[in-house]
Amino acid sequence: MAIAELGAVVLDCPDPGALAGFYAGVLGGTVEGEGDWVDLRTPGGPSLAFQAAPGFVPPKWPAPDASQQFHLDLTVPDLDAAEKEVLALGAKPLDTEDRSRTFRVYADPAGHPFCLCAC
Known part of the structure; x- marks a missing residue:
C-alpha cells in the first residue's frame, strides 16, 4: 500500500505563467492560475506546477x-x-x-x- 500519491511535479522559475505556456505548447493541457503559482493540467497525465522563485x-x-x-x-x-x-x-x-x-x-x-x- 502506498503512503502517498503524486500530486504534481513543481518547477521553480522566474515567470510561472510563461513557463506553463511553454509546457502547454509541448504537452497540451490547460493552464490554470496566475501570479506566483500556475498549474498545467496535462491530458491523461500528471500535473506540472510552476512556482515563482525570486533570484532563480x-x-x-x-x-x-x-x-x-x-x-x-x-x-x-x-x-x-x-x-x-x-x-x-x-x-x-x-x-x-x-x-x-x-x-x-x-x-x-x-x-x-x-x-x-x-x-
Whole structure:
C-alpha cells in the first residue's frame, strides 16, 4: 500500500505563467492560475506546477560540480518534428548533435533541462 500519491511535479522559475505556456505548447493541457503559482493540467497525465522563485538560477548541464537536480523525459513519435516545435516555442538545444541516439537534450525557457525521447 502506498503512503502517498503524486500530486504534481513543481518547477521553480522566474515567470510561472510563461513557463506553463511553454509546457502547454509541448504537452497540451490547460493552464490554470496566475501570479506566483500556475498549474498545467496535462491530458491523461500528471500535473506540472510552476512556482515563482525570486533570484532563480537555472541548473547547469552538463556540470559535474553543479547538479541539475532532475529533468523531464518527454516521449515523442518523431524526434525531428518535435525538435522543430520545441525550438519554435523557445527551447534551447543542450545536447542534440548525435542524431543516432534515441534522445536529445534541451533547456526550457527558464533553463531546466528536458529530453525528447523516441517512443
